[in-house]
Amino acid sequence: NAGVTQTPKFRVLKTGQSMTLLCAQDMNHEYMYWYRQDPGMGLRLIHYSVGEGTTAKGEVPDGYNVSRLKKQNFLLGLESAAPSQTSVYFCASRGGGGNQPQHFGDGTRLSIL
Amino acid sequence: EDKVVQSPLSLVVHEGDTVTLNCSYEVTNFRSLLWYKQEKKAPTFLFMLTSSGIEKKSGRLSSILDKKELFSILNITATQTGDSAVYLCAPTGGTSYGKLTFGQGTILTVHP
Numbered sequence: 001n002a003g004v005t006q007t008p009k010f011r012v013l014k015t016g017q018s019m020t021l022l023c024a025q026d027m028n029h030e031y032m033y034w035y036r037q038d039p040g041m042g043l044r045l046i047h048y049s050v051g052e053g054t055t056a057k058g059e060v061p062d063g064y065n066v067s068r069l070k071k072q073n074f075l076l077g078l079e080s081a082a083p084s085q086t087s088v089y090f091c092a093s094r095g096g097g098g099n100q101p102q103h104f105g106d107g108t109r110l111s112i113l
Numbered sequence: 114e115d116k117v118v119q120s121p122l123s124l125v126v127h128e129g130d131t132v133t134l135n136c137s138y139e140v141t142n143f144r145s146l147l148w149y150k151q152e153k154k155a156p157t158f159l160f161m162l163t164s165s166g167i168e169k170k171s172g173r174l175s176s177i178l179d180k181k182e183l184f185s186i187l188n189i190t191a192t193q194t195g196d197s198a199v200y201l202c203a204p205t206g207g208t209s210y211g212k213l214t215f216g217q218g219t220i221l222t223v224h225p
Contacts, residue, residue, distance in 0.1 A: 104157070
């Protein structure tokens with residue numbers, strides 16, 4: 001059981017370049033989330049989705065876009081990367097109905113030069 | 114604004130020691146509090162606490178919640194080097210999408 005899979009695991013970009021991070025889950029979860037983790041800041045929510053075809057802004061959405069065209073996939077896009085977006089990005093998913101824990105992928109380490 | 118404070122921020126102990134990690138929180142419409150362990154990659158789920166005074170246990174780890182005083186503790190007894198990790202506390206409020214507010218984490222280092 002793969003759980004939550006993120007690709008790629010590492011990436012280096014130049015300022016202004018664009019890229020898409022892919023998150024895939026095989027647990028048939030309704031909810032999916034994108035976080036970034038920075039030293040001293042903890043995990044902060046970028047965007048989230050409560051189901052296929054729906055997305056919403058989290059705590060730090062600026063500079064990012066997302067899409068959830070299929071239930072199992074949640075994509076995070078950077079249209080024009082900036083050095084401030086250098087971070088580790090985590091995707092998470094959870095099932096619906098009551099209190100359920102979020103399950104995390106292994107993260108994508110992104111450096112913007 | 115939701116707020117989570119974990120203490121200590123870092124802790125260094127030797128194998129066999131017992132440690133207590135603290136988490137205090139202020140969250141609107143509190144529903145539950147989750148503890149995660151993060152080694153080099155993904156945070157992995159440890160406990161979910163919803164009721165005060167009921168201790169959750171898993172082997173050498175245990176956790177308890179105090180909803181009146183707005184805090185939780187995570188205890189680890191007989192620590193091992195494999196317990197070295199960042200421990201994250203995350204309460205969840207009454208939003209429709211299960212928002213988690215993460216603390217900065219406690220870095221635990223266990224020396225042989």
